[in-house]
Amino acid sequence: MVLIATLTAIALTLARQTEWSLFFSDLARTSLLLVWTTLTITATLCLLRSRLNRFSVAGASILTFTAVIIVITAVSEIIYWIGTTYSSPNMPVTYSWFPQNHWYFLSSNIVVGIIMTGLALRYFYVSHQRQRNIESEARTRIHALQARIRPHFLFNSMNTIAELTRTNPKAAEIAVENLSDLFRASLADSHKLVSLAQELEITRVYQDMEQQRLGERLVVKWQLNGLPQQARIPSLTLQPLLENAIYHGVEPLPDVGVVEIEGRRKGNMIYLSVRNQLPIRKYQSEAGNQIALENIRERLELAFGSSASLSRAIDQTHYQVSIAFPVKE
Amino acid sequence: MTTRVLIADDEALARSRMRRLLEELTEYEVIGEAASGSEALQMSMSGSPDVILLDIRMPGMGGIETARHLSALDDGPAVIFTTAFDSYAIEAFDSHAIGYLLKPVRREKLERALRFAAQLAHPQLEALVNDPEQPVTRSNICARRGESLHLIPLEDILYFQADQKYITVRHRLGEDLIDEPLKELDREFADQFIRIHRNTLVAMKWIERMEKTPDGQYEIWLRDCAEPLPVSRRHVTAVKASIKKCI
Numbered sequence: 305m306v307l308i309a310t311l312t313a314i315a316l317t318l319a320r321q322t323e324w325s326l327f328f329s330d331l332a333r334t335s336l337l338l339v340w341t342t343l344t345i346t347a348t349l350c351l352l353r354s355r356l357n358r359f360s361v362a363g364a365s366i367l368t369f370t371a372v373i374i375v376i377t378a379v380s381e382i383i384y385w386i387g388t389t390y391s392s393p394n395m396p397v398t399y400s401w402f403p404q405n406h407w408y409f410l411s412s413n414i415v416v417g418i419i420m421t422g423l424a425l426r427y428f429y430v431s432h433q434r435q436r437n438i439e440s441e442a443r444t445r446i447h448a449l450q451a452r453i454r455p456h457f458l459f460n461s462m463n464t465i466a467e468l469t470r471t472n473p474k475a476a477e478i479a480v481e482n483l484s485d486l487f488r489a490s491l492a493d494s495h496k497l498v499s500l501a502q503e504l505e506i507t508r509v510y511q512d513m514e515q516q517r518l519g520e521r522l523v524v525k526w527q528l529n530g531l532p533q534q535a536r537i538p539s540l541t542l543q544p545l546l547e548n549a550i551y552h553g554v555e556p557l558p559d560v561g562v563v564e565i566e567g568r569r570k571g572n573m574i575y576l577s578v579r580n581q582l583p584i585r586k587y588q589s590e591a592g593n594q595i596a597l598e599n600i601r602e603r604l605e606l607a608f609g610s611s612a613s614l615s616r617a618i619d620q621t622h623y624q625v626s627i628a629f630p631v632k633e
Numbered sequence: 634m635t636t637r638v639l640i641a642d643d644e645a646l647a648r649s650r651m652r653r654l655l656e657e658l659t660e661y662e663v664i665g666e667a668a669s670g671s672e673a674l675q676m677s678m679s680g681s682p683d684v685i686l687l688d689i690r691m692p693g694m695g696g697i698e699t700a701r702h703l704s705a706l707d708d709g710p711a712v713i714f715t716t717a718f719d720s721y722a723i724e725a726f727d728s729h730a731i732g733y734l735l736k737p738v739r740r741e742k743l744e745r746a747l748r749f750a751a752q753l754a755h756p757q758l759e760a761l762v763n764d765p766e767q768p769v770t771r772s773n774i775c776a777r778r779g780e781s782l783h784l785i786p787l788e789d790i791l792y793f794q795a796d797q798k799y800i801t802v803r804h805r806l807g808e809d810l811i812d813e814p815l816k817e818l819d820r821e822f823a824d825q826f827i828r829i830h831r832n833t834l835v836a837m838k839w840i841e842r843m844e845k846t847p848d849g850q851y852e853i854w855l856r857d858c859a860e861p862l863p864v865s866r867r868h869v870t871a872v873k874a875s876i877k878k879c880i
Contacts, residue, residue: 521643
């Protein structure tokens with residue numbers, strides 16, 4: 305702030321004075337005024353900061369302008385008062401350290417103040433916006449990474465395959481093929497749209513893998529009615545929902561866990577839902593789950609805008625995630 | 634002499650792979666396979682293995698809680714944790730020098746962990762379960778009845794009451810005795826139980842009402858419990874406050 309004030313003072317003085325002889329005394333005078341004004345404004349705004357935060361951008365800007373005008377008026381008045389009280393009357397006007405024309409001094413200060421505040425606010429606004437963009441981009445990228453298939457699933461699958469290679473080579477071969485399909489899908493661009501048929505297929509492949517590992521403990525009930533197979537859907541939208549359901553709703557159960565997957569078309573909309581039982585005790589925090597859901601929501605919104613939605617419903621015994629999106633072929 | 638090993642994992646294929654690896658090593662004998670934490674605990678009592686390979690993520694009672702109950706056994710097995718991926722737990726194991734294996738397990742690593750496990754055992758495990766940074770709040774209390782162990786789900790427990798030597802655990806299906814300091818129980822379950830007397834901890838969710846008797850004493854009535862419990866004078870205010878908070 306002090307730097308801005310000083311630079312402004314230099315610029316103003318350069319523009320005003322035509323001779324170097326007058327430059328330094330004028331600069332000293334101008335920067336004294338500007339630095340004091342700037343510091344007072346900064347202090348005032350700092351004090352007001354918690355209040356300003358409650359306003360919208362426009363409201364906060366208006367409040368800032370008002371504060372700036374009040375502070376400038378006060379500082380200018382004080383300086384003018386000091387000037388008239390202490391300066392010797394016989395000093396030549398041009399050399400005077402203090403302003404002579406009261407109203408001109410006050411009004412010009414206010415105008416300069418408004419212009420500079422406007423510039424500064426605009427600058428802060430733009431740089432803040434930029435900062436926010438960078439942050440949100442980074443967040444989306446992290447979400448995309450975390451939404452990929454869980455390491456827990458990968459290594460458990462590898463363990464399953466390690467055993468199957470000895471006991472059931474045929475099943476091991478299928479498991480390797482399945483795992484490859486899954487990873488190919490998860491390594492693809494997460495914003496890519498695939499056909500609903502493809503997404504259902506990859507979800508079934510995933511189910512096969514988990515079935516191999518969990519055996520009778522996993523029961524998945526599919527109920528699909530009249531889904532347009534060619535409709536577009538972001539890749540890996542349904543699969544992570546099944547993965548969550550298994551991780552939170554089947555694995556922690558001592559005996560059989562049931563996951564119900566439902567899909568139907570109504571008019572121009574497709575509705576998919578995944579429902580699982582809730583274990584009595586929460587096995588782990590919900591954080592991972594939230595991130596995955598947030599990521600699916602973001603990708604649905606990117607693909608279909610506000611007509612797509614994702615919602616969760618939790619009751620005593622069940623947990624259900626539903627998504628809805630328009631048919632787009 | 635062979636080392637007796639117990640395998641605990643909820644996935645059948647993971648168990649059979651571990652068994653196969655162990656059978657390829659000569660000096661180890663698999664004495665059983667447990668599919669859950671409580672099964673592992675029972676089999677540890679009955680089969681007295683030297684080492685247990687304990688999966689962390691199991692339904693019901695997970696590996697870490699199981700280890701906690703095991704560490705209370707007089708002659709419990711050495712514990713080697715197994716996990717596919719669990720960065721949080723692994724950090725804790727590393728900091729306490731506790732053996733663990735990452736699945737899929739390599740034979741050489743299994744061999745090394747088993748050899749190492751024979752030398753160390755309980756001190757490390759106790760350090761882990763008592764680590765205030767990694768609190769392991771049990772979801773079951775383990776009580777011994779003769780030669781067998783019984784797990785009492787925490788949500789079924791009405792109150793703990795200390796006698797001279799033991800603590801009575803009153804739960805929905807009866808009573809059991811355990812040998813643990815009341816102070817420790819109070820600390821571990823502070824979010825669910827409240828001290829109402831020098832010797833009594835009560836489960837907040839079972840509290841029905843508090844009453845004042847004609848002689849100025851306070852008593853707490855629990856659901857499913859015919860007898861009231863006396864509330865000592867110095868706990869009355871705190872008990873009142875938490876009852877109010879619950880309602």
